[in-house]
Amino acid sequence: MRSTVLDKEESNKKNYARPPVAVDKDEAARHGVIAVSKPQGVTSFRIVQKVRHLLGIKKVGHTGTLDPFATGVLVICVGRPATRLVPRLMEGDKEYEATLQLGVTTETQDPEGCVIEERPVPELNEKVIQNCLAKFRGKQLQTPPSYSALKHNGKPLYYYARKGIKVNKEPRQVDIRKLECIDYGRDTMTIRVTCSKGTYIRTLAADIGEFLGCGGYLSRLKRVRNGFFSIDECLPGEVLFDEKAGRDMLLQSLMPVEEVKKILI
Known part of the structure; x- marks a missing residue:
């Protein structure tokens, strides 16, 4: 009896199987x-x-x-x-125009996060900026931001960040092929970046701020080329x-x- 039922079920599966959709x-x-x-x-x-x-x-x-x-x-x-x-x-490489807000650090490294620290901004000039940007050109290890979709044990990093759970984030190699300042003010800097896939411009902005000793976050981002x-x-x-x-x-x-x-x- 069980064999007959199974045979009938298999027959029904065949009858109702959906043909490949052309x-x-x-x-x-x-x-x-x-x-x-x-x-x-x-x-x-x-x-x-x-x-x-x-x-x-x-x-x-x-x-x-x-x-x-x-x-x-x-x-x-x-x-x-x-x-x-x-x-x-x-x-393919990606190219961005990005504006950094210096002197302010946010938990997400962008304008959508809460401010966690404010520090005075040093006087900016061409020499200071060029010396700073030179440190970030070329191949390097970059630690991804806590608020990102990269997975850790099957869950995105932002899942842990929102719960206040610290996880070990493995640095990844990226290549910042071109990096130049196209404008700056008392506490802002606008840069043009050409980089490899996997590069976080938010993290680059925060790292530049730390190098200058004042912190910073990415306040504006425009991708001008993708491949x-x-x-x-x-x-x-x-x-x-x-x-x-x-x-x-x-x-x-x-x-x-x-x-x-x-x-x-």
């Missing part, structure tokens, strides 16, 4: 890679959600998140053929919140997967 031509036309200029105050996940909704494609990912307060290039991969390229696209995608080529993220215009502009702006592959070779 990708139609219309869906294939919605696969590709697009660079979006993420607005301030919007999460990277929200941008991915909007693209997923507007194009009707479930498999959507990005090649590197931006914090909500940050703006700039967010590379989105749409469809399975495109998301398979994410690891290769992540290998071969430049801010000038981006689709404005605001348009994604317009149902009709957003879909049309996404379809016009998608770079076909085969074209991306040729650039990556």
Whole structure:
């Protein structure tokens, strides 16, 4: 009797098994890679959600998140053929423009965290700044911030930070290929950074502040380049919140997967 029941269950499984879903031509036309200029105050996940909704494609990912307060290039991969390229696209250098608020330290190394210390800022001049930035160029070990999505025992570091639990954070090698000051004031400094994947600009800002003896945090961040995608080529993220215009502009702006592959070779 038990054997008969099992045979019947197996038969039902076969009858109700879903056949492989073939990708139609219309869906294939919605696969590709697009660079979006993420607005301030919007999460990277929200941008991915909007693209997923507007194009009707479930498999959507990005090649590197931006914090909500940050703006700039967010590379989105749409469809399975495109998301398979994410690891290769992540290998490219990233370029940022970042403003440091000196004399103030926050728990998250950015404007979203609580202030934990304030110290006087030394007088800044070209010599002081150049001497400081020279210390941070090239390959180096960087300790990731406590408030980050990096995993420790299966949980993101921010999980432990929010509970006040200290964990051992392993330093990671990063490469800051270019680092220059493009403006500075009495207690601020704006820098341009070209770096390898995995570099935390928040941590760089905090480390620069510590080197100057006054502390600091990252008050503004704009990613101006991600691999071969430049801010000038981006689709404005605001348009994604317009149902009709957003879909049309996404379809016009998608770079076909085969074209991306040729650039990556």
